[in-house]
Amino acid sequence: MTTSKHVETQAIHSGRINDEQFGSLATPLYQTSTFIFDDAKQGADRFAGEAEGYIYSRLGNPTTRQLEMRVAAMEGMEDAAATATGMGAVSGALLANLQCGDHIISSKAVYGCSYALMSHMLTKFGIEVTFVDMTEPENIENAIQENTKVIFLETPINPNMVVLDLAAIAAIAKKHDIISIADNTFLTPVLQQPGQFGIDIVVHSATKYLNGHGDVVAGIICGSSEMIMNIKMTALKDIGATISPHDAWLILRGLKTLPIRIERHCENAQKVAEFLEGHEHIAQVYYPGLKSHPGNKFIGSQMKAAGGVIAFEIKSDLKGGEAFINRMKLFSIAVSLGDAESLIQHPASMTHSPYTQEERLEAGISDTLIRISVGLEHSDDLIADLEQSLAQINNQDNHQDVA
Known part of the structure; x- marks a missing residue:
């Protein structure tokens, strides 16, 4: 050993x-x-x-x-x-x-x-x-x-x-x-x-x-x-x-490849989080790698980096969140995390569905919260995928209003 x-x-x-x-x-x-x-x-x-x-x-x-x-x-x-x-x-x-x-x-x-x-x-x-x-x-x-x-x-x-x-x-x-x-x-x-x-x-x-x-x-x-x-x-x-x-x-x-995989997960997630934080259709990004996150102070002491998971709130409602997820092309709609593939899911209806609505809100899990596991693909491609779906939020809302 x-x-x-x-x-x-x-x-x-x-x-x-x-x-x-x-x-x-x-x-x-x-x-x-x-x-x-x-x-x-x-x-x-x-x-x-x-x-x-x-x-x-x-x-x-x-x-x-x-x-x-x-x-x-x-x-x-x-x-x-x-x-x-x-x-x-x-x-x-x-x-x-x-x-x-x-x-x-x-x-x-x-x-x-x-x-x-x-x-x-x-x-x-x-x-x-x-x-x-x-x-x-x-x-x-x-x-x-x-x-x-x-x-x-x-x-x-x-x-x-x-x-x-x-x-x-x-x-x-x-x-x-x-x-x-x-x-x-x-x-x-x-x-x-x-x-x-x-x-x-x-x-x-x-x-x-x-x-x-x-x-x-x-x-x-x-x-x-x-x-x-x-x-x-x-x-x-x-x-x-x-x-x-x-x-x-x-x-x-x-x-055997965990350390080098984690390095890539973190690099990609940091870039994706910074993109999301600056986007007009994103209300809030939860990622400790961002200086705006309260947990950022622990990086370098308790934790070496922020990892590959990001949560964020979109400026929409439950149906808008579902539509946003459905438009993704590279991000697979799936629970779990840590795979080579990037994954996207809706915690309120998926991983955290055992909570009642009241329990979810008490725990800070809203209906518009999205969680992504950032994979090993090229970060530019992941950002482009998020951008194309976010860009359609206003169009979808306008269509719903007309309907």
């Missing part, structure tokens, strides 16, 4: 399996459900934890293990657990650390399914949740109860790109002996490492940038060895949200 502290090197070398038999440069794919024991005693010893080795791929697999070790190294954390989906990572991290009667504090706006899990699912089992505006850390302090066990957050927040102070939130969590969990999907360990600021557990939807090719759904949980073992041996083992070896193998392939 490499001892390099540079994420570009870790993305290629960390956790490498030593294939002594054949010397394969590429990671071997152990596409097997179960593993053969030399004898009955070896099987018994492995089940008892008295001997090292693999038993069954739901409990561990050499290909999966390489992925876990690589992402853990990139995040600067001790260990990691790979999961079947990003929500498998979120639910695994939460369920392993909660029980009936416990309380969660979450950032006010989070991914729609994370919100639904906490507000609709966990409450069925006697777990309370309070959503607060974490841009003011005192709101977290004020929400803490005797039974508060977890603080959950995203930064930047999906979809409106609010940036939270990781060090301040982690300090509050440690002061009150509360586990802190941060979703780092939008920035990846290339741009942000929440563990460096005291966050206990970091989760990713590996579906997004870590894989980067739009052909996998997966998740990753990073943390201390003790926390990861607890998550693996409880929530993941018994609920079964573990990754397939083939998906782990695909993500390992994607990770």
Whole structure:
């Protein structure tokens, strides 16, 4: 395993399996459900934890293990657990650390399914949740109860790109002996490492940038060895949200180019955001790379760059927003992010539809909010695509007025 502290090197070398038999440069794919024991005693010893080795791929697999070790190294954390989906990572991290009667504090706006899990699912089992505006850390302090066990957050927040102070939130969590969990999907360990600021557990939807090719759904949980073992041996083992070896193998392939992909995503997104901010039909742009964004002050300290996701409000209504999206030619209408292709979606009706309208407005998600994932195409072509659709907004409005 490499001892390099540079994420570009870790993305290629960390956790490498030593294939002594054949010397394969590429990671071997152990596409097997179960593993053969030399004898009955070896099987018994492995089940008892008295001997090292693999038993069954739901409990561990050499290909999966390489992925876990690589992402853990990139995040600067001790260990990691790979999961079947990003929500498998979120639910695994939460369920392993909660029980009936416990309380969660979450950032006010989070991914729609994370919100639904906490507000609709966990409450069925006697777990309370309070959503607060974490841009003011005192709101977290004020929400803490005797039974508060977890603080959950995203930064930047999906979809409106609010940036939270990781060090301040982690300090509050440690002061009150509360586990802190941060979703780092939008920035990846290339741009942000929440563990460096005291966050206990970091989760990713590996579906997004870590894989980067739009052909996998997966998740990753990073943390201390003790926390990861607890998550693996409880929530993941018994609920079964573990990754397939083939998906782990695909993500390992994607990770090798993650740093250079992220660089291009950021370059393109900055140019697109600057174009949108100056356009007459755009009411507001939410992108931390812009000096007008409150989160811009964190670039260079908490985060290296602003990432590849932009949200913006168009000067229109819900139907106008739908028409704007439908006119796009290079941007594919699709949820998710982090692919080579640029994507565009409408959070209120798509990714954040689990929110009620009142909950969306409370979280700052309006009906005219558009979210784009800026891909790896040439920035001039992406800007031209946005321009041709924006240019038709007045024509469409005039047509509707006549009609």
